[in-house]
Amino acid sequence: MITIGTDGSKDITTPLSDADVESLKAGDRVRITGVLYTARDAAHGRLMPLIERGEKLPIDVRGQIIYYTGPSPARPGEIVGSIGPTTASRMDKYTPALLKLGLKGTIGKGYRGQAVKDALKQHKGVYFGAIGGAGAVLSRFVKKLEIVAHADLGTEAIRRLEVENFPAIVVNDCHGNDLYQEGMKAYAR
Amino acid sequence: MREIHVSAITDAVKKLCIDANLDLEPDMLRAFDRALATERSPAGKQVLQILKDNAQMARTKLIPYCQDTGFAVCFVELGQDVRITGGPLADAINAGVGQGYTEGYLRASIARSPFDRVNTGDNTPAVIHMDVVPGATLKLMVMAKGGGCENRSKYKMLTPADGPEGVKDWILECIKTAGPDACPPLIAGVGVGGTFEKAAILSKRALFREIGSPNPDPALDAIEKEVLERANRLGIGPQGYGGDTTAFAIHILTYPCHITSLPVAVTIECHAHRHKEATL
Known part of the structure; x- marks a missing residue:
C-alpha cells in the first residue's frame, strides 16, 4: 500500500502490489514500513539452485522487498549494528529470476544492468536506492531482526527485518526511468 | 637498539x-561542510546532511x-x-x-x-x-x-606519449565508471610511475594525506585540482542522485618509472574514508 506524506514522500507499507509498483516513479522519495528480507551474494548463490530446480525457497518472495545488505554485529541491547546497502549489480545475475517469482522490490546502491531493468518492466518491479555508507543512521529504522535462513553465512544470512519509515529513493521504476541517468543529465556541466 | x-x-x-570505523577524521567532516555550501542538488544536499548525521551517530552511539x-x-x-x-x-x-x-x-x-x-x-x-x-x-x-569502492579501482598502463593529459583522462574515466556503485562523493588515490605493483601500492598510500590539503608538488597539485574540477562537472553527485559533488579529492603519488612505461593505478575510495595512525 502507498500513501503520500505531507512532505511529498511516499509512504510504502509492504507487501507491494503491481498497482503500487506502477505508481512509483524514478526520483520518488519513499519511507518503507513493514518487512524487508536481507540477502546478498552468498544467500543469492544458495537461492538460485532452488529456483532452477523449481523447489520451494526459504522465504516467500511474492510481493516482498529484498534489501541487499550484510549488517555489522549488534552490540548487546541493540537490534542490529550498522546496516546500509551494498552494491546491487553483483546480484544482477539472480534478480530477474526472483522478479519472475513475484518479488516486487530490491534495495541497494549503484547501477542495475539492462536485464534487470527489462525484468522490472516485464514483472512489475522497482529498484530503490538507500544511502550507501549511512549504515549507522539506517540502523535506527530497524525495529526487529531475525535470521530466517542460512545462519551459517553470518552477515550474509537471510534476515527478516521489520522496519518503520525506512528512507529510500526510487532509482529504477517499472516504466523504464532511471534516476542515475536523469540526475547526471540534470547536473552535468 | x-x-x-x-x-x-x-x-x-x-x-x-x-x-x-567509529570516528571519521575531521578532514572528512570539513569536506562534508564545504560540499554542503556549494551543492546545488536538493537530493545531493540531503545525502550530505545524512552522512554528517551518520558520522555523528557512529561516534556517539558506537555503531560503525x-x-x-x-x-x-x-x-x-x-x-x-x-x-x-x-x-x-x-x-x-x-x-x-x-x-x-x-x-x-x-x-x-x-x-x-x-x-x-x-x-x-x-x-x-x-x-x-x-x-x-x-x-x-x-x-x-x-x-x-570498503569493498564496494575497492571493486571499482582500476589500473592502466599508459604510454609515455599519453603524458599528463592521458593520466588526467584516465583518472576521470575511473571516477565516471565508478559512479553510484562506489558511494560518491569519492576520493581517488592515484599512483603514477614505478611498476605495476608499485603504482597500485602508491594509490593506496596516497589516501592517507589530509583531504583538502595541497599536494606538496605544485605540478601534481595543479593536476589534482583540474581533475577534481572536471570530476565535479560530471553531474553524478552524492550517491549518484545527480549533483555537483562527485569527488572530494584527488591524491597523487609518483615514483620514477621505466623509459617505456607510464603506469597509473587509481584506488577508488568512498566517503566512508576510515583511517587512523599511531606511532610507537
Whole structure:
C-alpha cells in the first residue's frame, strides 16, 4: 500500500502490489514500513539452485522487498549494528529470476544492468536506492531482526527485518526511468 | 637498539581498527561542510546532511559508520633501529585486527580463499605493506577499506606519449565508471610511475594525506585540482542522485618509472574514508 506524506514522500507499507509498483516513479522519495528480507551474494548463490530446480525457497518472495545488505554485529541491547546497502549489480545475475517469482522490490546502491531493468518492466518491479555508507543512521529504522535462513553465512544470512519509515529513493521504476541517468543529465556541466 | 614488544603493536592496531570505523577524521567532516555550501542538488544536499548525521551517530552511539567495516589495510613504517620482541610482527598486527573487529562489533568481511568463500570470522588477515625507514619508531597506518569502492579501482598502463593529459583522462574515466556503485562523493588515490605493483601500492598510500590539503608538488597539485574540477562537472553527485559533488579529492603519488612505461593505478575510495595512525 502507498500513501503520500505531507512532505511529498511516499509512504510504502509492504507487501507491494503491481498497482503500487506502477505508481512509483524514478526520483520518488519513499519511507518503507513493514518487512524487508536481507540477502546478498552468498544467500543469492544458495537461492538460485532452488529456483532452477523449481523447489520451494526459504522465504516467500511474492510481493516482498529484498534489501541487499550484510549488517555489522549488534552490540548487546541493540537490534542490529550498522546496516546500509551494498552494491546491487553483483546480484544482477539472480534478480530477474526472483522478479519472475513475484518479488516486487530490491534495495541497494549503484547501477542495475539492462536485464534487470527489462525484468522490472516485464514483472512489475522497482529498484530503490538507500544511502550507501549511512549504515549507522539506517540502523535506527530497524525495529526487529531475525535470521530466517542460512545462519551459517553470518552477515550474509537471510534476515527478516521489520522496519518503520525506512528512507529510500526510487532509482529504477517499472516504466523504464532511471534516476542515475536523469540526475547526471540534470547536473552535468 | 630500541625494543618494542608485539603486545604493544597488537593493542595499537586493535584500537586503530575500532576508532577508524567509529570516528571519521575531521578532514572528512570539513569536506562534508564545504560540499554542503556549494551543492546545488536538493537530493545531493540531503545525502550530505545524512552522512554528517551518520558520522555523528557512529561516534556517539558506537555503531560503525558503514556496515562494510572494510579490509584492514595496514601500512607499517618500521624504524631500522627498532627490534620487535615477543613474536612475528605480522602475527601481532593480525592479532590486533582480529581483536579489534571482534571486540568492536565490526563486521567480518574476509573470505579465507577467493574460491571457497568461507568467512575467516574475525576479519583477518590484514593486507600489510611494510617499509623499513631510518629511526627508532614504529608507525602504524590502518585503513578500513570498503569493498564496494575497492571493486571499482582500476589500473592502466599508459604510454609515455599519453603524458599528463592521458593520466588526467584516465583518472576521470575511473571516477565516471565508478559512479553510484562506489558511494560518491569519492576520493581517488592515484599512483603514477614505478611498476605495476608499485603504482597500485602508491594509490593506496596516497589516501592517507589530509583531504583538502595541497599536494606538496605544485605540478601534481595543479593536476589534482583540474581533475577534481572536471570530476565535479560530471553531474553524478552524492550517491549518484545527480549533483555537483562527485569527488572530494584527488591524491597523487609518483615514483620514477621505466623509459617505456607510464603506469597509473587509481584506488577508488568512498566517503566512508576510515583511517587512523599511531606511532610507537
